[in-house]
Amino acid sequence: MENDLLSVSRLFFCGIDVYMLYRFLVAIFPEKWKGKKRIIFSIVIGLMIFLINSARNPLLNLFTVPLVLYMYTVLSFRISLSNGVAYTIIYFSIFGAGKEVFFELLYHMLSNILPFYIPPWFTAGGIYFLLIEYLVGFLFLLYIEKFIKKIKISNSNSFSWYLLMVPVLSLLICITFLYIDFPDSLIVQIVMCIGVFLLFFTNAMVFIILERYTNVMNKIKYAELYNVKRDMENEHFQNILKVNEHYQHYIHDMNVYFNSFRMLAVKGEDKKIVEIIDELKGKIQEEISGVIYSGNPVLNAILSERVSIAKEKGIQLSLFIESFLKVDFISDADMISMFGNLLDNAIEAAEKCDLESRKVDVRLFMGNNYFLVLHIENSYAVSAKRTGSRLLSTKRDSKHHGLGVGIVMNLAEKYGGTLSLEERTDLFITTLTISACVRQENANFGI
Template sequence: MENDLLSVSRLFFCGADVYMLYRFFAAIFKQKWSGKKRIISSIITVLLIFFENAVGSVTLNFLTVPLFCYTYIVSSFKISLTNGIAYTIIYFTFVGGREVLFELMYRFLSKILPFYIPPWFTSGGIYFLFIEYVAGFLFLLYIEKYIKKLNVSNNNIISWYLLIVPILSLTISSSFLYMDFPEETFIQILMCACAFLLYFSNAAIFIILEKYTDVMNKVKYAELITVKKDMENEHFQNILKINDHYRCFMHDINAYFNSFRMLAMDGENKKIVEIIDELKGKIQKETSSVIYSGSPVLNAVLTERVSRAKEQGIEFTLFVEKFLKVDFISDADLISMFGNLLDNALEAAARCEPDNRKVNVKVFMGTSYFLIFYIENTFAVSARREGANLLSTKADPKHHGLGLGIVTTLAEKYGGSLNLEEKNGLFITTLTISAFAES
């Protein structure tokens, strides 16, 4: 029977493949571009798949088509490279499950009906292939209906867990194709039914796990909002406390001046000095809550770590540039980045001898384009290494990986970088963030 791989109808099916791929990812992730760029990239992908299919090699098709689709996805959508791999595999398990299901159904129909169903790559197989694609598109709409409104994180580790059931079910259903199709009608129906259930169970489990992920993201967001509100409230209370102290001081200032005047007239200069020293200490003690930054969240992060440093006997010096702008960083990301790095520094310094516990922090604009968060801290345990890269002085590698991993990911999100080094007996952490990065 004549091979029909280079026909216009085959080009149509290749276009349908790319369109359904686009619909699947558009329901989950945001697009990088629209209009002409999207159309051109789609056409290029369609033509690549079309001419590759024309070769007629199943092995080549298996290796290159997913690669073409993956390249199309990561260039067209705002998706991480790892998530792109995971979701591309998930999509192809749906496609593969559909093909297995229809292959079994056609075998079954060929057994019970008095006509021959031609192979998909022939001109006569186009009509049956069209039915398969219509069913596949309806299946896609079914999935899209449930996942379209979900908020799926682009750095979502659970996407790899989504692969377990689809790959397992596809492996099981594909094994049916390498078995001799049984003669008993009941067993034939049972095989088709099992393939059908596996096909739709993939979608059901995928939707359930995606909804679970969405719920967990919302719970995490709610927790961060609560933390933010607590910090803002603490910041506001600190301001009120400082204002109250200064109002009391200003209320008593006339009385102090009158006392100084009388003592000076009596030649009691030593007594004046004693009162001034006592007053200075009192003011310092009552106004220990400092406003480091105009950002309530950053100020709360710094205030809490300064307080912890005092409790642990750590000499903590802090410089925050005046009128520092951090409003381009989300509150949750600011807490994660600055909080994790300060915690690392404090924990490392706390392990040193009491006379060698030091942390020096500077927050400033390196240029008008970059924010620099710079930390120097003493340490008792040398940093672990991974190749040429320093990791951390923290003893617990599990928690180290979590903290610095988060900071590294967020630094990349803001077009920056995290650099760690040991120099002159100090562990130096430099976080650089672009002030104009898209968050």
């Protein structure tokens, strides 16, 4: 039986393997390079797989081809090493060994039913049946591709390893079928092939279910954030009404004040006039101070709420908000997550200090025309716990806290910026820098 593993057609199928892996990954992760570099590297990977297949050793294929595919994954895409392992195994389990096992069983059954011989895949005659196998695999990839494109997967995600369960278990079950005696009963053969196909198809269902779950969770998050924004806008509107009401009261009483000043001036009570003016000025400042910080209703609501919380907790909160800030490029949801989390962390840390030492200094300004900077300095009494570069919560229920910093880091990366955390002797410094030039999808809610 002639070995056809070194033919041009086999090289073509190795190239298809690499292309299918590319299609699978590019639907999830961004590429590191495009154009000629990607094409050349893909050809090199295809040649490596071609040479491995030419050895005609199933065990060598099983252990070395995934390593080559993993190398292609981590070098071609912006993906973490751990996620690279997970998604390479997922691809190989579905479109590599998984697909081959299914068709091996199917051709075995058809050879017993049909009156013609189906040659092995590595011979010249098997090339046509291999073409069918790859065509079905590619169509299967196109089917699940439309679902995985809708799933936004972060490099920090750990659920990728949970996705491994179904593909790997399916692959193990299918492989065991190859090492058991093929049953004589046609009905049992058909049931076995149907079972293997269903296992093969179940791998796609994982991505379909995940896409549906992500869609539902996004709708829930959308509804929650819409309610938060609506409440914030209402609070902002009420604050404006409150300020206007106070001004109207003072304007209404202005004639009374002027008449009083005139009478006191006639009597030479200059000191009394100064006392009344100072008292009036103090009342106005006390009632309207801290109400309007920004023309952006969401940002203003975030700041107003934290100022109120700091006042209740006896924290000296100083605020500098630069005029004409560029914040419209930030979605409402991201603004709440970034600014809200960092301000909450600073207030919670300062609250643990002695009453006279509770201080938070907040500065929000444009570093230049291209960068927005949120700089927070706060006192603290308890040092932050760390695991590597990640900060952990100092609260007792730390399992459900301490997630805010990670959220802000991911969002800072999304906006082409950075989050810097510095712990000094008596001061904790947080600096969030984000690019005002990064174009994001509009995630604002409601008009």
